[in-house]
Amino acid sequence: xxxxxxxxxxxxxxxxxxxxxxxxxxxxxxxxxxxxxxxxxxxxxxxxxxxxxxxxxxxxxxxxxxxxxxxxxxxxxxxxxxxxxxxxxxxxxxxxxxxxxxxxxxxxxxxxxxxxxxxxxxxxxxxxxxxxxxxxxxxxxxxxxxxxxxxxxxxxxxxxxxxxxxxxxxxxxxxxxxxxxxxxxxxxxxxxxxxxxxxxxxxxxxxxxxxxxxxxxxxxxxxxxxxxxxxxxxxxxxxxxxxxxxxx
Amino acid sequence: xxxxxxxxxxxxxxxxxxxxxxxxxxxxxxxxxxxxxxxxxxxxxxxxxxxxxxxxxxxxxxxxxxxxxxxxxxxxxxxxxxxxxxxxxxxxxxxxxxxxxxxxxxxxxxxxxxxxxxxxxxxxxxxxxxxxxxxxxxxxxxxxxxxxxxxxxxxxxxxxxxxxxxxxxxxxxxxxxxxxxxxxxxxxxxxxxxxxxxxxxxxxxxxxxxxxxxxxxxxxxxxxxxxxxxxxxxxxxxxxxxxxxxxx
Numbered sequence: 001x002x003x004x005x006x007x008x009x010x011x012x013x014x015x016x017x018x019x020x021x022x023x024x025x026x027x028x029x030x031x032x033x034x035x036x037x038x039x040x041x042x043x044x045x046x047x048x049x050x051x052x053x054x055x056x057x058x059x060x061x062x063x064x065x066x067x068x069x070x071x072x073x074x075x076x077x078x079x080x081x082x083x084x085x086x087x088x089x090x091x092x093x094x095x096x097x098x099x100x101x102x103x104x105x106x107x108x109x110x111x112x113x114x115x116x117x118x119x120x121x122x123x124x125x126x127x128x129x130x131x132x133x134x135x136x137x138x139x140x141x142x143x144x145x146x147x148x149x150x151x152x153x154x155x156x157x158x159x160x161x162x163x164x165x166x167x168x169x170x171x172x173x174x175x176x177x178x179x180x181x182x183x184x185x186x187x188x189x190x191x192x193x194x195x196x197x198x199x200x201x202x203x204x205x206x207x208x209x210x211x212x213x214x215x216x217x218x219x220x221x222x223x224x225x226x227x228x229x230x231x232x233x234x235x236x237x238x239x240x241x242x243x244x245x246x247x248x
Numbered sequence: 249x250x251x252x253x254x255x256x257x258x259x260x261x262x263x264x265x266x267x268x269x270x271x272x273x274x275x276x277x278x279x280x281x282x283x284x285x286x287x288x289x290x291x292x293x294x295x296x297x298x299x300x301x302x303x304x305x306x307x308x309x310x311x312x313x314x315x316x317x318x319x320x321x322x323x324x325x326x327x328x329x330x331x332x333x334x335x336x337x338x339x340x341x342x343x344x345x346x347x348x349x350x351x352x353x354x355x356x357x358x359x360x361x362x363x364x365x366x367x368x369x370x371x372x373x374x375x376x377x378x379x380x381x382x383x384x385x386x387x388x389x390x391x392x393x394x395x396x397x398x399x400x401x402x403x404x405x406x407x408x409x410x411x412x413x414x415x416x417x418x419x420x421x422x423x424x425x426x427x428x429x430x431x432x433x434x435x436x437x438x439x440x441x442x443x444x445x446x447x448x449x450x451x452x453x454x455x456x457x458x459x460x461x462x463x464x465x466x467x468x469x470x471x472x473x474x475x476x477x478x479x480x481x482x483x484x485x486x487x488x489x490x491x492x493x494x495x496x
Contacts, residue, residue, distance in 0.1 A: 107473065235482055
């Protein structure tokens with residue numbers, strides 16, 4: 001049995017008979033955390049070719065630490081598939097909470113992670129490689145096959161001014177009294193979506209006005225309690241996946 | 249202006265003119281984190297009497313560290329209100345993730361936090377005081393007025409055998425292929441609810457069978473991707489609040 005934790009995301013193409021040389025970090029994980037031996041199985045994915053069963057080719061005995069570890073790709077277990085077509089737009093949070101938010105958005109199956117800088121965004125520097133590492137970690141742990149695409153941070157106004165009008169942008173407005181969010185989502189047709197979650201301090205009035213004037217923006221409310229940004233992200237993605245996405 | 253972060257949960261009864269002596273930890277927070285001075289305002293709540301504006305009575309100058317700080321309760325800003333009547337049943341996770349899950353369930357407005365021990369629960373010791381501290385922290389930060397009631401950990405079978413049949417128990421079954429969760433929730437009448445989220449390893453077959461035989465159990469699925477327990481908690485509470493609770 002291969003547990004769902006024994007899953008690695010590798011950059012290599014995956015096909016029957018391919019040999020995948022492991023990075024130092026993966027080799028350490030395979031040798032010292034999973035303690036796999038030659039012939040033991042592990043799952044591989046790369047975000048493109050589905051999920052594969054592979055076997056450890058090298059012995060992992062003491063004294064062979066320096067030798068490169070390789071995995072032999074044996075059999076495809078799952079075909080690549082797309083999740084929901086959701087652009088997830090978020091104001092970056094401080095480090096640990098941003099890590100967490102990226103992991104959770106990946107778990108919830110978003111297609112793209114797009115940091116947007118708003119007037120009240122406090123964390124303006126975003127380490128894209130760190131975001132990527134968090135997305136990969138979540139995908140490895142949760143059996144996700146598609147890695148979300150990562151965008152460089154961009155100002156909200158700029159993102160909105162170049163928005164493709166056929167993609168509905170769901171704006172979670174903490175000041176909105178729009179009523180039943182499911183009724184609003186039920187009125188939309190399934191298709192490409194964006195989801196915008198604001199910074200901890202909320203959007204400012206000019207941003208809210210700018211957004212409310214756009215024909216592709218649909219406001220929803222996430223209830224009467226204040227939610228922290230990472231909670232709002234999961235909650236909104238749950239509603240969107242359930243009402244319009246692949247939870248139906 | 250009193251920011252939403254300047255909110256303290258105190259054990260005292262709150263009424264106009266009451267004087268609230270602060271604990272050492274609160275006094276430290278008020279003096280050294282918020283740096284309040286005599287006459288400055290702060291919000292107080294206790295889970296029973298709504299939200300109140302209070303003012304710092306003592307000066308916080310150097311040299312007065314040892315003097316007890318007191319707050320004078322001035323005015324009620326929000327009446328106490330109840331959130332949704334949801335018993336949230338969860339298998340305890342390891343420390344940091346359990347902290348997080350309790351904070352998030354509090355943010356999402358549950359009425360009761362009930363740790364249940366399942367066959368695959370790995371963390372069986374639960375520090376109730378730590379759960380309480382996390383619930384209070386989340387309530388302070390998120391403007392929640394009602395603190396969830398905390399139950400001692402109990403075996404799942406025991407909880408289910410004494411379950412009140414008028415309270416529908418929504419069982420998030422990771423192996424369920426029950427289809428559209430919103431359609432299932434839409435078929436229920438609003439009223440007292442329970443929500444059961446399993447341990448990381450899932451429920452075992454005997455547990456799943458035992459649950460499926462109960463007339464008060466309704467199974468829902470949270471989509472095709474594996475969700476970690478704390479993510480499933482927020483996602484399921486979002487669907488329940490939106491379909492049956494106070495997000496409508």
